[in-house]
Amino acid sequence: MIKHTWTLLLGAMTLFACQSGQKKAASAGNADSTATRTVWTAEQANNWYKDQPWLVGANYITSSAINQLEMWQAETFDTAAIDKELGLAASIGMNTMRVFLHDLLYTQDPEGLFQRMETFLGIAAKHNIRIMFVLFDSVWDPFPVAGKQREPKPGVHNSGWVQSPGLKILEDSAAFNKLEGYVTETIKRFGKDKRVVCWDVWNEPDNPNKSAYGTVELQNKAEYVLPKLKKTFEWARAANPEQPLTSGVWIGDWTPEKISPISQLMLEQSDIISFHTYDDTTEVEKRIAILQQLGKPLVCTEYMARPRNSTFFAILPIFKKHNIGAYNWGFAEGKSQTNYPWDSWQKPYKEEPKPWFHDVFRKNGEPYSKEETEFIKSITGKKS
Template sequence: MSRWTEAEAQAWWAKRPWVCGFNYLPSTAVNFLEMWHRDSFDPATIERELGWAAAVGFNAFRINLHYLLWKHDRDGLIDRLDRVMGMAHRAGISTIPVPFDDCGFGGEEPVHGPQPDPVPGVHNSRAVASPGRARLADETEDAQVRAYLTDVLAQFREDPRVLLWDLYNEPGNRMIFGREGAAEHLPDFTGRSLALLRDSFAIARTIGPAQPVTAGAWSTAPVGSEDPSYQTAADQFALDNSDVVTFHAYLSTPKVAAIIDTLAARRRPMLCTEWMARPVGSRIDDQLALFRARGVGCIQWGLVRGRSQTWLPWPQDLVAAHGGSTETGEWFHDLLDTDGTAYDPAEIAVLRAVTSGQRNL
């Protein structure tokens, strides 16, 4: 199977309502290992929170899987993914699975089993990569890592509950969120990430899912760049091989508009699969309307404040590099508190108006 043509991608997009959703980790999970592990899987919380999401107006969500869960409990992972997609489907929410991810912001390699509590005061303090940054360099595990993707794709290749496959989140991301308010970086491992990204697309084309496959361009417009078409090698490969264009944009509205203008030249459906970070100008009150008006799907970061602590800010130097400030103390991500009440009721009103098409765009 080859990459979808522009016409095929646009025809698929035209059959769907405008996509508006959220990246999801249940409030009771510190990372995706904890979300999916059999001893900490929390279906009651997940179903309740998906109900809240549906009431807001969301129709899609993006969830990370993890290689180690498949390696140690393959049948359990497949069953729990099926159950969660069933809950989402009943709430009118489609699923975007993410098998691989380099965002190990906690700085530790993933370990199957009980996960540690969050580090007080640190954003996403226990985030772990899949398969793991060190594991990328271990060629002895390559075959199993690729077998994991093959198996998951094959299990759900015809499942209408899957909106699309986002094969690899932020390949090459080396950042660690330190405890002293500064971001740190590991040595460069982008060569191995790019190899896995290439293999992921090759596997997807072999399996031939009914849904489109993509990987997001996560550094399309780096902070301080005057060229919104900038891409890393991984970004370029993803954009050249994805059926639909996806990208990340924790940026001000003018910069996001510039990214959309640049990517529109590819003449494919577009989704921003990560956005919404209040202190850096990525805000619901103006950017949501931009996405809707331009016909660009959008998947914001976060739903319920929880153990991942993503309502807390990024490291201060990273916020400053994005032209933001945390002095106001407002939540960085997330919409709802653990009892379902809105952090900012005005944001919920905007979401409901825009997703229902009632707001004048």
């Protein structure tokens, strides 16, 4: 029964890709001779993936920034930290980073944003690191404001990270539609740039944030996000990027008979399949087995939470065995404070947690665990 259901889902995905391409090409008419590309088939996706190295990296924000806005705004764009920290990443064999943008950056200063992205990509390229950019994100503070950002709450995980778009825009379809320019212009600007490996269009779109912002978040968030996520994929694809588009499934049961509508949409619309898991080896293998049936390359865009038995030692060998790209959460200890665990929202920590939840390097550039970084170097084949 499961095999039959997967066959139906794969057939629906193929039909969706073909119909989407036909509709877009027809609507373009004589106005544009370049038809919007369709969702990649498994063959197209695998042909792309075979030309990639094993993608190993982290979710990256500068240690000097509390959130995406502080990382990218002109006043706090920290090229010295970027150069130093990406150098550390390269030193242990990492060849890619997943990096979050924000719609307010484009609204505030589009050309300035693009210039800083160009600078960032130049520094990354110097260290032979390619970037997966994330356009939208539905996690943590739903009320983002451009400009000077607040200071971190002591001992609290990601206390200043902000959603993109914010709650007010998410509730307002007309306001959301105004973000089409942010999506299309950003991708058009860098859609043929070899330094960009992939576009993650929306991070955890239906995350309810119950543990931190449950009283102010949308109670039926998935219903609000679903049509906007679909539209975002359409906008992104209309920009004709050479790189793949994706949005990672992250919660629930992904088997066809139990998958949520929003997770199904994410799988159907993604050129390559991405997913999140902070689970142990047994659960990770189960989730991989489910997603492998789609026949497309797999990339894990979030993993590694030490107290949950999601460690480099346990999980990276599984990803290598299955040729799955791997982006752990957290890189350099800093204002995001993701070395503290999620439960710090309920009980702020008075001192450094043992073990650290996320992150790889301390503020001074030394590894949190020399044994870990030596293991990463070994598995990536990085020579000292």
